[in-house]
Amino acid sequence: MDKIWLVFQREYLVRVRKKSFIVMTILGPLLMALVMIVPIWLATMSDDTKVVQVLDESGYLKGKLTSTEELKFINVPGPVETAKAAYLQSEDAALLYIPQLDLEKPQGIQLFSQKSTSLSMKGNLEKQVRQELEEVKFVNSGIDQQVLDKIKTPISIRTVNLSAEGEKSSDVAVTTGVGFMGAFLVYLFIFIYGAQIMRGVIEEKTSRILEVMVSSVKPFQLMAGKILGIAAVGLTQFLLWIVLTSAISAGVTSRFDLKRFSDEQISQTTQGMESERDVQQAQEIHELFSATQNLNYPLLIGSFLFYFLGGYLLYGALFGAVGAAVDSETDSQQFMLPITVPLILSFIVAQTIIIKNPNGPVAFWMSMIPFTSPVVMMLRMPFGVPTWELLLSMFLLMLGFIGTIWVAARIYRVGILMYGKKVNYRELSKWLFYKG
Amino acid sequence: MQPILQIQGVSKRYEAHQALNQVSFEVPQGSIFGLLGPNGAGKTSLIRIITQITAPDEGQVLFEGQPLQPRHVQQIGYLPEERGLYKKMKVGEQLVYLARLRGLEKADATQRIKTWAERLDLKTWLNKNVEDLSKGMQQKVQFIATVLHEPKLLILDEPFSGFDPVNANIIRDEILKLRDQGCTVIFSTHRMESVEQMCDYIVMINRSHKVMEGSVREVKSRYRSHTYHVEGTGKLLIMSPDFKVLTQSQHGNEFKAEVQLEPQVGPNQLLRYLTERVEVHGFQEKVPSIHDIFIQTVTQEAHG
Numbered sequence: 238m239d240k241i242w243l244v245f246q247r248e249y250l251v252r253v254r255k256k257s258f259i260v261m262t263i264l265g266p267l268l269m270a271l272v273m274i275v276p277i278w279l280a281t282m283s284d285d286t287k288v289v290q291v292l293d294e295s296g297y298l299k300g301k302l303t304s305t306e307e308l309k310f311i312n313v314p315g316p317v318e319t320a321k322a323a324y325l326q327s328e329d330a331a332l333l334y335i336p337q338l339d340l341e342k343p344q345g346i347q348l349f350s351q352k353s354t355s356l357s358m359k360g361n362l363e364k365q366v367r368q369e370l371e372e373v374k375f376v377n378s379g380i381d382q383q384v385l386d387k388i389k390t391p392i393s394i395r396t397v398n399l400s401a402e403g404e405k406s407s408d409v410a411v412t413t414g415v416g417f418m419g420a421f422l423v424y425l426f427i428f429i430y431g432a433q434i435m436r437g438v439i440e441e442k443t444s445r446i447l448e449v450m451v452s453s454v455k456p457f458q459l460m461a462g463k464i465l466g467i468a469a470v471g472l473t474q475f476l477l478w479i480v481l482t483s484a485i486s487a488g489v490t491s492r493f494d495l496k497r498f499s500d501e502q503i504s505q506t507t508q509g510m511e512s513e514r515d516v517q518q519a520q521e522i523h524e525l526f527s528a529t530q531n532l533n534y535p536l537l538i539g540s541f542l543f544y545f546l547g548g549y550l551l552y553g554a555l556f557g558a559v560g561a562a563v564d565s566e567t568d569s570q571q572f573m574l575p576i577t578v579p580l581i582l583s584f585i586v587a588q589t590i591i592i593k594n595p596n597g598p599v600a601f602w603m604s605m606i607p608f609t610s611p612v613v614m615m616l617r618m619p620f621g622v623p624t625w626e627l628l629l630s631m632f633l634l635m636l637g638f639i640g641t642i643w644v645a646a647r648i649y650r651v652g653i654l655m656y657g658k659k660v661n662y663r664e665l666s667k668w669l670f671y672k673g
Numbered sequence: 674m675q676p677i678l679q680i681q682g683v684s685k686r687y688e689a690h691q692a693l694n695q696v697s698f699e700v701p702q703g704s705i706f707g708l709l710g711p712n713g714a715g716k717t718s719l720i721r722i723i724t725q726i727t728a729p730d731e732g733q734v735l736f737e738g739q740p741l742q743p744r745h746v747q748q749i750g751y752l753p754e755e756r757g758l759y760k761k762m763k764v765g766e767q768l769v770y771l772a773r774l775r776g777l778e779k780a781d782a783t784q785r786i787k788t789w790a791e792r793l794d795l796k797t798w799l800n801k802n803v804e805d806l807s808k809g810m811q812q813k814v815q816f817i818a819t820v821l822h823e824p825k826l827l828i829l830d831e832p833f834s835g836f837d838p839v840n841a842n843i844i845r846d847e848i849l850k851l852r853d854q855g856c857t858v859i860f861s862t863h864r865m866e867s868v869e870q871m872c873d874y875i876v877m878i879n880r881s882h883k884v885m886e887g888s889v890r891e892v893k894s895r896y897r898s899h900t901y902h903v904e905g906t907g908k909l910l911i912m913s914p915d916f917k918v919l920t921q922s923q924h925g926n927e928f929k930a931e932v933q934l935e936p937q938v939g940p941n942q943l944l945r946y947l948t949e950r951v952e953v954h955g956f957q958e959k960v961p962s963i964h965d966i967f968i969q970t971v972t973q974e975a976h977g
Contacts, residue, residue, distance in 0.1 A: 240774060247770055251762065445757030449818070452724040452751040453774045654726070667688070 240454050244462025245469070248437070252470045262474055266481045287330035287358065292320045295338040301369045308361060321349060330354075333362060340374060412619040413592055419541050419615035422475075424584045427548050427611065428577075430471040431556040435569065437463055438560030438653070447653045456650040461642075464553045468546060475545075540618055543631060548611025551638040552576065554645035561652030562660045583609035587616045595620040604630050607637025644669065675738055677702045677826055677857045678723065682732035685718050692718035694881040695732070700826075700859060700874070705852055707872035707889075708861040709963075711971050714878045716861050717754070720828055723859075724751045736826070747776040750824035754831045754861075756815050758803045764814055765799035768821065775822040782821065789817045793843065809840050816844060820851065827851065828859045833867060845871065865964035877967065879974050889963065896966050899934040900959040901943060907951030916943055931959060 252258055290313045293299055302310045310333075313320050317334055324332040331350035338345075348354060348362065375382060438460075441447050450459055559572040583603060591600045595617045603613040604622075610630050614622070651668040652660070678700040685693040693715045700706045710716050721727045723734055725741055736745045759767055765786060772782035790796045793813045798806060806814065812835045820827065832848070833841045849871070852858055860872060868875060869889065876886040885892060900919065903909075909928040911918050915938045921930040928951065934943060940958065947953050961969075 243770065243773055247762075251759075441759075444760055445753075445755045446759060448726070448753035448755050449751070449757070449771070449815070450774070451726050452749070452753070453746055453771070654721075 240458045241462045241465070244454065244459055245466040248463050248466025249469050252433075252467065253473060258470070258474070262477045263481070265474070265478050266485060269478075269482075270485070289362070290320070290324055290327070290329050290332045291335070292317060292332065293335045295335050297338065297340075297373050298335060298366065298369050302365055305361075308358070324349060325351070331358070335366070338370075340370065340377070343370060415537070416595070416616040416619040417588075417592070419537065419618060420584065420587050420612045423541070423545050423548055423611045423615050424580065426471050426475070426545055427552045427580060430467050430549060431552045431576075433467050433470075434464055434553045435556040435560035436566065437467070438557050438649075439563065439566055439569070442561070442564065442653060451653065456653060457646045460554075460557055460646060460649050464550065464557060467553070468549055471545075471549065472542075537618055540627065541615060544611040544615055544634070547607075547631070547634040547638055551607055551611075551634065551641050552580065554638065554642040558645035558648040558652070561649040562655075562665060568659070579606075579608040580612070583612040587613055591616055601626070605633055607634045610634050647671070674702050676700055677737055678859075679735040679738075680719070680723075680732070681735065683719065683722060683729045683734065684731040685715075685722065685727070685729050691881045693722075693729070693878075696878065696881075696883045697732070698876045698883060698886050700857060702857055703852065703855055704873040705848070705858045705860055705871050707868045707875035707963075708859055708878070709865075709868065709875055709967060710878035715881045716878055717830070719878070720751070720753075720830060720859075720861065723828065724749060747822060748825045750819040750822065750827045752815060752819040752827075752829045752832055754834070758811060758814060758818075760802070760804040762803055763800055764795070764803055764806065767803060768799075768814065768818055771818045772821045777822050785821055786817070789821065792847075793817065808835050809837055812836055813840070813844075816847070820847075824856065826857050826859065828861075830861045831863070832860070833862070833864060865962065865967055869963045875963070877970060879971055884970055884974065885966075892966065893960055893963070896961045896969070898959070898961070899936070899938075901932050901934070901940060902929075902955070902957045902959050903932060903943075903947060903953060904929040904955040905947070905951050905953040909947075909951050911946070913946060916946070 286309050287307060288309050288311060291298070291302060291310050292313050292315050294315060294317075299312070304310050311329075313323065313332070317336075320332060320334070330352075331348050331354060334347045334349065336345045346366065348359065372382060375385060441450070447459075454462075555576050559569050559576065562572060563569045586599065586603060586609075590597070591603070591613060594600060600613060600617055603609040604617055604626070610633065614627070614630055647669045648665055651671055676699040680696055680698050680700075683693055683696045684691075696715070696719065708716055708719070718727070722729050723741075725743065725746060734741050736742075736748070739745075762770070765783075768786045769779060769782045772785070773779060777785075786799070787796075790799055793816075795810065795813055795817070798810060803811060803814070816832070819829070827848075829848070832844060836844060845867070848858055848860075860868070862868060872889055874886070874888050875892060877884050887895070905928060906926050907928065908926075909921065909923070909930055911930075911932065915935050917933045917935070919931040919933055921928065932943060934940065940956075944953070944956060947956075
């Protein structure tokens with residue numbers, strides 16, 4: 238035990254003192270923020286205005302199409318052949334051709350363009366043309382547009398989790414977001430720190446220190462010390478990130494005075510607002526805000542730590558075994574693949590199937606299988622998981638990492654003293670049953 | 674005195690390969706013990722069993738009369754042939770780490786590291802990263818790491834590889850000094866001249882079997898062929914059934930020859946025979962070197 242502790246200390250201190258660790262610790266939250274902000278910023282940046290020529294032979298749309306920031310409409314004279322020829326000479330984005338239409342069955346609308354049209358432009362045009370044609374139809378059938386506008390009712394359902402303890406606002410977007418965040422962190426940490434274990438073992442192998450080491454430490458102690466040491470590095474980084482992020486978000490909160498939207502003050506806040514739109518927005522922020530507050534954070538963080546450590550131990554042991562089996566990182570690919578596939582798969586499935594149905598059979602089984610449960614369970618957690626499922630999954634994960642550590646220790650023990658030998662799976666399986 | 678190490682009928686198999694087959698010998702306390710053998714003979718397998726990196730399939734190893742136990746690790750210092758250090762660690766920290774893994778207290782280790790660093794001229798380097806050191810200096814650090822916990826038994830696998838002659842001498846002197854202080858040294862090498870210089874006893878392993886053992890003097894005398902090298906002036910013409918001329922060369926009036934005696938004949942008889950006929954300038958028994966014995970044994974085995 239002493240020796241594991243000594244190895245642990247070394248692995249921890251060497252890594253924590255590295256410049257790259259300090260840099261990543263500071264940059265991590267900033268990068269995270271960037272990852273979230275940049276796409277939004279990019280999306281808000283408008284492209285150049287595109288000019289669409291319109292040849293309307295039906296007469297329904299004359300002057301009706303409204304130019305937006307993205308699209309500008311100009312009318313061109315027909316017939317269609319001349320319009321097409323003229324369009325080819327111009328540098329405009331597209332030519333929209335609307336022939337004589339049968340209102341009941343509008344067919345033959347075409348969009349000519351020199352380059353492929355984007356989906357959003359096509360959608361935009363379809364929407365506008367449809368609206369205009371519908372309006373014409375309304376008028377034809379005697380329905381007043383104003384009456385219709387009055388009938389349209391905007392609906393937003395406020396989701397509330399009802400339980401014995403009372404009501405809690407929940408918000409699917411927030412729940413999904415938090416779950417996704419947890420799953421992503423687990424996934425990222427397993428990859429980053431698992432790979433560090435592998436690299437550490439390979440480094441020890443190539444620097445030929447292992448034989449010196451194993452003459453005073455048991456291979457298992459060496460492996461355990463390394464895996465735990467790196468786990469501690471990961472947790473340290475994670476804690477520092479939390480501290481830094483909460484410092485940043487505290488700054489943001491005070492800057493934007495988010496208190497206004499809390500449960501206690503929301504009614505006061507909305508009273509002071511004049512336009513209906515502001516009130517609605519404030520209400521939305523309030524919902525997001527209270528949904529975020531109403532999550533069960535102790536449970537979430539507790540199970541995050543458990544699944545992070547469990548998943549890390551499960552995969553970390555295997556990464557360590559791969560490091561022991563190969564001579565250099567370039568040889569590690571063939572063994573890495575079967576390890577990374579379940580991890581990547583769980584993340585992909587998490588994004589697609591499980592987000593749609595967090596309590597379905599796929600979600601259930603994948604949160605039971607130890608290789609996929611760390612990521613999948615983190616995603617399901619905020620939606621509420623029955624206690625027995627959570628406990629069973631945790632138990633299976635523990636069995637899982639005890640199993641992989643057993644396998645890894647056997648491969649490690651033989652592999653670390655094996656140099657210059659290309660190893661294949663058959664060889665590895667034999668190592669499992671070597672004596673002494 | 675009780676031998677520090679007794680190897681008793683040790684066998685080890687790796688799948689299809691028999692690494693050691695019923696090897697037994699004893700290492701006397703306070704000696705320098707040469708473990709010889711060609712590549713792949715099983716030396717490293719044996720060393721790994723002694724250092725408890727692996728366990729034997731059969732047989733046992735006794736350390737001071739007791740079967741090997743994990744606590745014995747602290748009394749053994751092992752310098753493997755494949756040796757290295759953590760490149761990104763400071764020399765001093767690394768030595769403390771390795772010493773603590775062998776059961777030394779931190780303060781104690783620091784003190785000893787200081788002494789050794791002074792002795793081997795490494796003092797200014799203790800705060801440098803290992804990767805900044807030359808290969809020879811790294812070897813010195815490894816040597817210090819091996820002896821820092823003052824082991825009773827020191828196992829050195831090719832200790833001189835990577836050293837220049839000056840540093841090799843320094844290390845050799847340190848090894849001898851440790852022996853004089855009571856440390857037993859097992860010495861595995863291909864450099865037969867250093868075996869001859871340093872070893873008191875040798876054991877030779879070839880193809881997983883022990884093929885020879887004994888004190889260096891004993892082994893050498895066992896391989897004596899009663900051959901004498903003679904040189905001098907005059908015309909040498911030996912015509913006696915007691916002597917057999919192996920080689921002979923004549924340059925003008927000077928001759929050189931190697932003469933083998935028949936078993937019952939002594940060297941004085943040859944000398945008397947010679948002085949009656951020629952003028953003798955040199956007369957010396959041709960003792961086989963360990964190098965010759967090594968090659969002879971290994972090639973014999975290969976052919977037989």
